[in-house]
Amino acid sequence: MTRKFTACKATISNRDFPPDSFLNELIDWARQAPDEIFKENNNNDIYSSVAPELGSWNGLLHRKAVMLEVLRVLGGFESSWNWKEGRDMTNPNSNTPCSEEAGIFQCSGDSIGFDPSLKKLLEDVSGKTDCETFIKVSKSNKRFAIEYCARLLRFTVNHHGPVKRKEINSWLNSDAVKEFQSFLSD
Template sequence: MTRLFIACKQKVHNRGRPPDSFLNELADWGKTAPPEVFAKNEKFDIYSSVIQQLGPWQGEVHRRGVMLEVLRVLGGFESSWNWNAGIDITNPTSNTPCSEEAGIFQCSGNSMTFSPTLKALLLSTGADGSCSSFITTTKLNHAFAIEYCARLLRFTTKHHGPIKGMHIHPWLRRDAVQEFETLLA
């Protein structure tokens, strides 16, 4: 499907602008993602973290749009939208397969400890559940990478430095959320 992105093409810090191919994959996932990824919960999660920038919440489509916007900006901060990004050489704790960051959102296999549902998601792809298989799957299976990161953000805001440090927050755009909402309708 050919989509025209305007607000979603806004610059993210010094990372540039996201490619249309990434935005299309993000929007495609957002249309079909399970509702529980966006449902209210009792945890301090990504929605709690960005409520000042993008809230208040106005239903599921809005919450989907917010998640897509967070992922748009996070993908820029973490990898400049590179699906195959590897280990963060500036992170001294990235020295094992389970602590090694992988892919566009720079998640690491040790994040599966936040919930057994995260490992179950990896296993559902046919991977063996190891950290090495997490790295490979994250880079090759884009829909998995998006959904995994979205689900992880519902459990913690401390796994990603740009979220924990609130570095992405000034770059989040309400008009991009609205554009995503239109694409999701």
């Protein structure tokens, strides 16, 4: 299916705009993702963080579309949508395999401790749970990278600097959420 993106192509800061291939990956993943990733919880999570810009929540489909919008913007901020992005050379704490950022969303292996589901996801995909494997899988398996980051954002907003400091919030676009929602519902 060929999708025509308009609102989802909005630029992010000085990163230009996301490629269609990235947007299609997000949508295709969300259509098959477990609903548990998007359901309400008691955590101070990404939905709490972006509620002023994109809330109030109108069901599961809306929550999925909001997550995709967050990932669209975060992917731009963290890596200019580069699936194979490596370590953040400006981060002095990125000096071990477990603290090294990896991939499009710049997650690091030390985030596995936020919830057992994160470790299980890595193990299910790779058969291993070590940080070197996390780096390799984060850069090579797009579905893993998306789902891992989405799950992580449900447990904490403090792992990603741009999320923690709310740098992504001004770039979030309610029209992009509506566009994502339309692609998820057809």
